[in-house]
Amino acid sequence: MNERLTLQDLTDLLASKHGITKKDAEEFVKEFFLLIEQALEYDKYLRIKGLGTFKLIDIDSRESINVNTGERFLIKGHSKVSFTPDPNLKDIINKPFSHFETVILNENVLLEEVPMERAEEEDTEEMPSEGEKIAEESMNVETAAQESTIKNPVIQEAMIEEHPVEEMLTEAPIIKEPIDVIVAKQETSYKKEKSFIPYLIATIIVVLFLCGVIVLFLYYPDLLFSSSKSKTTDMPVTTQVIQANEQHPHIIDNKAIIQQESSKVAEETIQSQLLVKEDSKISTPVYSDSEQYEIAGTQATHTIKEGESLTKVSLLFFGTKTMWPYIVKHNPEVIKNPDNIPFGATINIPKLIKK
Amino acid sequence: MNNKEFTSELARKLGYTIQDTSELISSLLADMTKELEDGNTITIQGFGSFEVRKKAERISVNPSTKQRMLVPPKLVLSYRASNILKDKFNK
Numbered sequence: 001m002n003e004r005l006t007l008q009d010l011t012d013l014l015a016s017k018h019g020i021t022k023k024d025a026e027e028f029v030k031e032f033f034l035l036i037e038q039a040l041e042y043d044k045y046l047r048i049k050g051l052g053t054f055k056l057i058d059i060d061s062r063e064s065i066n067v068n069t070g071e072r073f074l075i076k077g078h079s080k081v082s083f084t085p086d087p088n089l090k091d092i093i094n095k096p097f098s099h100f101e102t103v104i105l106n107e108n109v110l111l112e113e114v115p116m117e118r119a120e121e122e123d124t125e126e127m128p129s130e131g132e133k134i135a136e137e138s139m140n141v142e143t144a145a146q147e148s149t150i151k152n153p154v155i156q157e158a159m160i161e162e163h164p165v166e167e168m169l170t171e172a173p174i175i176k177e178p179i180d181v182i183v184a185k186q187e188t189s190y191k192k193e194k195s196f197i198p199y200l201i202a203t204i205i206v207v208l209f210l211c212g213v214i215v216l217f218l219y220y221p222d223l224l225f226s227s228s229k230s231k232t233t234d235m236p237v238t239t240q241v242i243q244a245n246e247q248h249p250h251i252i253d254n255k256a257i258i259q260q261e262s263s264k265v266a267e268e269t270i271q272s273q274l275l276v277k278e279d280s281k282i283s284t285p286v287y288s289d290s291e292q293y294e295i296a297g298t299q300a301t302h303t304i305k306e307g308e309s310l311t312k313v314s315l316l317f318f319g320t321k322t323m324w325p326y327i328v329k330h331n332p333e334v335i336k337n338p339d340n341i342p343f344g345a346t347i348n349i350p351k352l353i354k355k
Numbered sequence: 356m357n358n359k360e361f362t363s364e365l366a367r368k369l370g371y372t373i374q375d376t377s378e379l380i381s382s383l384l385a386d387m388t389k390e391l392e393d394g395n396t397i398t399i400q401g402f403g404s405f406e407v408r409k410k411a412e413r414i415s416v417n418p419s420t421k422q423r424m425l426v427p428p429k430l431v432l433s434y435r436a437s438n439i440l441k442d443k444f445n446k
Contacts, residue, residue: 003395010397013386018379028369028379033402035365037440039356049358050384052432056444079444081403083434093391093407093432100427105414 007033040081052085287318291354295330299351304341317349326350391432403436 007029015025036054039046044056061077091098287293302313310328311321328335330350335341356364366376387397391407398404412428 001394003390003393005390005395005397007399009390010383010386014379014383017382017386029383031365031368032380032383033399035361035368037402037443039361039364041444043356046356046361047358048361048380048384050381050388081434081436081440081444085432089388089391089432092388094430095392097427097429100429102415102424102426105423105425 050086050089052083052089055082055084056080057082287320287323287352289320289322293323293326293352293354295326295350296353297351298330298348300349301346302349303346304343306343308341310335310338310341313347313349318352323352326352399437401437401439403434403440406433406435407431408433 007026010029011022011026014020014029015022018025020028036046036048040054040056046054048054056079058079059077062075063072064075065072085093300317302317304313310324314324314327315321317323324338327347327349328338331347334345334347362377362380363373365380366373369376371379387405390397391405394407396404396406407430410429410431413426414423415426416423
């Protein structure tokens with residue numbers, strides 16, 4: 001595939017096939033082509049069965065214009081060698097595409113590829129030589145669906161040579177209107193699922209967005225729930241809770257423990273520290289969950305407002321929600337049930353010192 | 356010149372029998388055909404090259420009936436004369 005063969009290759013093939021010497025084979029091949037040349041010169045026409053027809057075609061001089069300068073110049077009369085393969089050979093070469101047939105189009109067309117043929121002097125075009133008059137257009141199949149106008153083709157370009165009638169390039173007056181059509185064949189053979197991919201991308205984006213929302217609510221549960229709930233919903237990570245419980249097992253109400261442990265886990269002291277920065281009016285020393293504190297009197301009093309929970313109070317005075325057990329301990333009369341704090345009650349805020 | 360004349364002329368030049376040369380010719384052409392079928396290009400110095408080219412499909416219009424048809428893509432054999440040959444004929 002796509003190899004370039006030379007005279008030598010033909011020679012070798014011939015020699016191996018017939019058992020003649022390479023020298024003889026080479027001589028034969030050389031002479032073969034030389035004879036073609038000579039016969040062509042002599043007769044201007046040569047047909048080889050199994051290959052094709054060689055013709056020598058005379059072209060008259062014609063005027064032409066230099067594209068850059070615009071000046072006229074003369075293309076001298078000359079001869080050109082033309083070759084038309086034999087029908088058998090044509091079929092053999094076209095074997096990969098042999099199953100195609102030309103089909104008649106019936107208006108089933110929207111957007112079409114319209115070809116523009118450039119006939120070059122050197123190219124020998126093989127056209128069906130049945131006197132069929134067809135519009136010449138060359139097409140670019142790979143760039144499908146482009147609009148273009150059929151222009152009057154080659155005849156009007158000064159490049160086209162005269163040819164005998166039986167061969168080629170008989171132009172017909174071409175319709176100038178722009179053609180917007182879809183090639184039916186292209187529809188079938190180049191069918192792609194165009195509408196599929198955007199939907200897929202949209203779905204992926206939606207899924208990612210939902211994941212982001214879920215993560216957000218995991219980290220900031222406050223956003224989801226309004227805060228007139230008990231402290232249990234604002235509990236820190238279970239480990240931290242357990243630690244706090246371990247520190248004061250004898251102090252904290254058992255009920256509270258169970259409730260704490262069974263509560264939903266929203267985490268981060270980091271979060272509460274962040275919130276502290278927003279909420280706290282007092283500059284509080286940082287209280288850590290892992291430290292043990294001792295209550296040393298009352299530092300302040302606070303009246304429970306509507307919608308306030310112990311964790312909020314703790315946050316307000318200690319910068320962290322996790323100090324609420326101390327508040328409970330410090331106010332046994334007022335706070336009987338940590339979950340249910342009476343509105344308007346006044347509680348004492350303990351002063352905490354590290355043990 | 357037709358095939359017969361060509362064969363006999365070639366035989367005469369080489370000194371082989373007509374039968375032999377016709378056999379050799381057909382053998383040579385068969386080799387060439389096989390190569391071209393595979394999509395390879397044959398280049399003969401001083402003569403030219405034979406190449407297989409793909410022609411894209413296109414819409415063509417029958418000018419008399421105005422009927423549009425789709426011509427399918429195809430592979431064609433093309434010959435390009437070498438410059439030496441061209442010069443020779445244009446002398």
